[in-house]
Amino acid sequence: MFRMFRRNNVVLVDEENKRLFVKEVDSYALRMQTEGWEVHVVGELRLMTGTVVRCSPPFGKDGKYYTAAHCVMDSPPFFADCVSGLYYPQVKRGNVVEKSDLVPYGWWCWFQDCINRHDYAIIDVGNEGDQPQLILSIGSTDGRLAGFTPVPNYRENPIGRQITYTSYDYFDIALKKITTKIIGRGKAWANGPNKQLYQFEVYYAYDPTRTLARPGYSGSNVYVL
Numbered sequence: 001m002f003r004m005f006r007r008n009n010v011v012l013v014d015e016e017n018k019r020l021f022v023k024e025v026d027s028y029a030l031r032m033q034t035e036g037w038e039v040h041v042v043g044e045l046r047l048m049t050g051t052v053v054r055c056s057p058p059f060g061k062d063g064k065y066y067t068a069a070h071c072v073m074d075s076p077p078f079f080a081d082c083v084s085g086l087y088y089p090q091v092k093r094g095n096v097v098e099k100s101d102l103v104p105y106g107w108w109c110w111f112q113d114c115i116n117r118h119d120y121a122i123i124d125v126g127n128e129g130d131q132p133q134l135i136l137s138i139g140s141t142d143g144r145l146a147g148f149t150p151v152p153n154y155r156e157n158p159i160g161r162q163i164t165y166t167s168y169d170y171f172d173i174a175l176k177k178i179t180t181k182i183i184g185r186g187k188a189w190a191n192g193p194n195k196q197l198y199q200f201e202v203y204y205a206y207d208p209t210r211t212l213a214r215p216g217y218s219g220s221n222v223y224v225l
Helices: 027-034
Strands: 010-014 019-022 038-041 045-047 059-061 064-067 078-081 090-093 096-099 121-123 134-140 145-150 162-169 174-181 184-191 197-206 221-224
Touching (some): 134 184
Parallel strands (some): 019 038
Antiparallel strands (some): 010 184, 064 121, 096 121, 134 221, 145 197, 162 174
């Protein structure tokens, strides 16, 4: 029921687990509650790009370092280099080796599949580390909901498993290592640059007690434990 049409107040729907995430409580949300759905108010969903440096540190090796595709909409992409002992990350530029193409959501989605199942890019410079399984793509304005897309060669099901990722927090001026749990998969609608809306299929984590995503957390390399 959400493929061709969505209610503007809905930001993520997980039909399998009957969970609905909304901007605010409305009559539809209340009706879904009476039908046995979990309803969570999280505000808008957005692509979690930052301001000074667009996204969080990429990791990888051998000239292939992972970030989100929407982090490299500018050319060349900027990224944060994790330099031990520095108060603020060193800003570097890289070149795009490979990336997924994001499709905006609009009237044309009546005639084509507009669901973005990947949001990854590989650039030629970054921090040495293992290849991630997931990429942090979207987050809610209250910071409690985060959505993740898989890198192309990841075929496992991370639902129910712990994950960990390192993000750069441009508000607190600090690297944050976050461990949380993937609780489901659903369709999500997130606002991007130039007031464009994007539809994603994401694995997601939700924790009403702490922050999982903030502007600048996009591109965080996620490892399934």
